[in-house]
Amino acid sequence: MIDVPIRHDWTRAEVLALFDLPFMDLLFQAQSVHRAHFNPNQVQVSTLCSIKTGACPEDCAYCPQSNRYDTGLEKEKLMQVEAVIEEAKAAKAAGATRFCMGAAWRSPKGKDMPYVTAMVRGVKELGLETCMTLGMLKDEQALELAEAGLDYYNHNLDTSEEYYGEIITTRTYQDRLETLDRVRKAGMKICAGGIVGMGEEVKDRAGLLQQLANLAEHPESVPINMLVKVEGTPLADNPDVDPFDFIRTIAVARIMMPASHVRLSAGREAMSDEMQAMAFFAGANSIFYGEKLLTTPNPEANKDMQLFARLGIEPEKREVAHTSEAEEAELHSRLAAQETQDRFYNAAG
Numbered sequence: 001m002i003d004v005p006i007r008h009d010w011t012r013a014e015v016l017a018l019f020d021l022p023f024m025d026l027l028f029q030a031q032s033v034h035r036a037h038f039n040p041n042q043v044q045v046s047t048l049c050s051i052k053t054g055a056c057p058e059d060c061a062y063c064p065q066s067n068r069y070d071t072g073l074e075k076e077k078l079m080q081v082e083a084v085i086e087e088a089k090a091a092k093a094a095g096a097t098r099f100c101m102g103a104a105w106r107s108p109k110g111k112d113m114p115y116v117t118a119m120v121r122g123v124k125e126l127g128l129e130t131c132m133t134l135g136m137l138k139d140e141q142a143l144e145l146a147e148a149g150l151d152y153y154n155h156n157l158d159t160s161e162e163y164y165g166e167i168i169t170t171r172t173y174q175d176r177l178e179t180l181d182r183v184r185k186a187g188m189k190i191c192a193g194g195i196v197g198m199g200e201e202v203k204d205r206a207g208l209l210q211q212l213a214n215l216a217e218h219p220e221s222v223p224i225n226m227l228v229k230v231e232g233t234p235l236a237d238n239p240d241v242d243p244f245d246f247i248r249t250i251a252v253a254r255i256m257m258p259a260s261h262v263r264l265s266a267g268r269e270a271m272s273d274e275m276q277a278m279a280f281f282a283g284a285n286s287i288f289y290g291e292k293l294l295t296t297p298n299p300e301a302n303k304d305m306q307l308f309a310r311l312g313i314e315p316e317k318r319e320v321a322h323t324s325e326a327e328e329a330e331l332h333s334r335l336a337a338q339e340t341q342d343r344f345y346n347a348a349g
Helices: 012-019 023-037 081-093 110-124 140-147 172-185 201-213 243-256 273-281 301-311 325-348
Strands: 042-052 098-103 127-133 150-153 188-193 192-195 221-226 261-264 286-289
Touching: 012 243, 023 243, 023 273, 042 081, 042 188, 081 098, 081 110, 081 188, 098 110, 098 150, 098 325, 110 127, 127 243, 140 172, 150 221, 150 273, 172 188, 188 221, 192 201, 192 243, 201 243, 201 286, 221 243, 243 261, 261 273, 273 301
Parallel strands: 042 098, 042 286, 098 127, 127 150, 150 188, 192 221, 221 261, 261 286
Antiparallel strands: none
């Protein structure tokens, strides 16, 4: 097994040199690094649930949930806690080990926090890892989520700092970095990555990965998304990403962040089985599982498992303690009380 040091001092020139490697050399290096830290035949499986859909005030050019774009998306209020727990139970039964909850907010309001923390506690008691993406956080909100038991907080950087202004103008790159810092200080793990195919150049992909790899601690989860082009958004007519360029980004992420889970994320609906297999070889070892990623399609769950079987891949296991009957009863009691609060919340708008 090769010794792969964890670095936080990557230069832009070093990252660009990785992108410039012959494709086969790059994949060989990435697979070697991957095997030094992970079982190459296991992939971590997560499920993503949109707990509040649409009407986001941000202007992210790729996002159908922005209220600035007419994408035909039906807006939905914050889900009731009990409904979220039922979704999590179904995800666990389907083989997911992590349940991710996303809300289309610039940042959560104070009135929302009791509900999202109740969701965290309820999902956690099912034995699943928990992840949320709620937008920007204040210090006290990060602490509330950590105290509720949230394992991961997702907050993507999207692209390089230099290209960021071409994609988003309603929040700054520094805003995003500050939220990641608050999450880390509160004791939670970080899920942070970006999107390939937004019109960026290779130097921007290098800049994104350099920023992530040079954080004081690498994100434990690094989602690499391929742009899903949605009619009505400014990026709807962008040219398709070259599959080899996308795989290169996966491979460079694996080399730079050896111990992180690199997630093959949005855009899998448009990927062939062969492209996904190549992504796994390049070091991707996490996927979102299920029919939908927030508001865009995702390969059907049984299709994912069929591909896993063909490749000899197994879902990564997570050891958890079993919930006692008393704990189950307490959870049901708390959910019943929460349902009453939910009705009041939704009636109040």
